[in-house]
């Protein structure tokens with residue numbers, strides 16, 4: 001059974017179990033762009049679980065005392081928007097295209113969960129981890145596009161964190177400085193979050209780079225310092241959606257620990273590439289996470305050329 005059939009079966013099971021499943025967009029096999037697999041089904045099912053338990057107030061209780069965000073010493077970078085557009089990323093002045101349209105669908109439930117609209121509070125909902133089973137499935141592509149999509153169309157600001165610390169690719173894509181960044185925040189007392197954030201020429205988008213390489217880079221993601229930083233981010237920047245480009249779940253055990261601290265997980269699945277076994281294994285590592293959205297990426301359609309000029313290079317690999 002392929003992934004889409006699995007999703008359909010899951011949906012049917014939920015319906016039979018009496019869950020009220022709104023009609024969500026269906027996966028579009030072979031469309032080249034990322035597609036959310038039944039966002040209604042995954043999210044609603046998760047929220048049903050969430051609603052059964054009283055909210056435990058953990059965010060407020062664990063968070064640091066409220067401090068006004070301070071961004072005076074922030075660095076700033078100019079993103080090369082033409083280059084990003086050529087590589088398939090959503091940019092402010094790009095003509096409407098299918099990637100932008102797909103991300104519009106993908107981000108809606110994420111924003112809803114993050115901001116607690118409609119009266120449903122998702123614990124740490126503004127912490128959104130983008131992960132996958134293995135490297136190369138499109139985590140960075142998805143995180144950056146998701147961040148751009150939200151920053152360009154919503155009132156909320158977005159912080160994109162380069163959390164795949166062993167293989168940070170955002171510097172080469174964005175020209176983001178290497179330090180100070182996430183790893184420095186985890187290892188040094190003299191760096192404040194506000195000093196590590198980098199503003200960009202996309203008004204509502206800031207970046208937190210991976211930071212200085214450390215011999216225990218990946219291990220640090222599962223440290224108490226990381227848990228504490230996440231609590232700080234979730235509360236100090238509560239009105240921001242914080243998107244974490246993260247390591248793959250099957251490559252490191254730390255990614256699972258990180259996942260357990262996040263409010264929402266976007267699990268990228270590369271169409272025609274990720275085996276069902278890998279997807280099942282990866283999902284098992286995050287089975288305790290309340291909100292997991294599956295996203296089918298890199299699916300192709302036969303008339304791909306007419307839709308996606310940008311897809312050529314990667315399709316040829």
Ligand SMILES: Nc1ncnc2c1ncn2[C@@H]1O[C@H](COP(=O)(O)OP(=O)(O)O)[C@@H](O)[C@H]1O
Nearest residue numbers: 033034088135136137138139140141298311314
């Ligand atoms: N939907 C897509 N369309 C076009 N190129 C994509 C798409 N998803 C990923 N890519 C490309 O595939 C390569 C691997 O993706 P990347 O996001 O770096 O993977 P990961 O971060 O999971 O290792 C990159 O060159 C990226 O630009």
Ligand SMILES: [Mg+2]
Nearest residue numbers: 139140164169
């Ligand atoms: Mg990556």
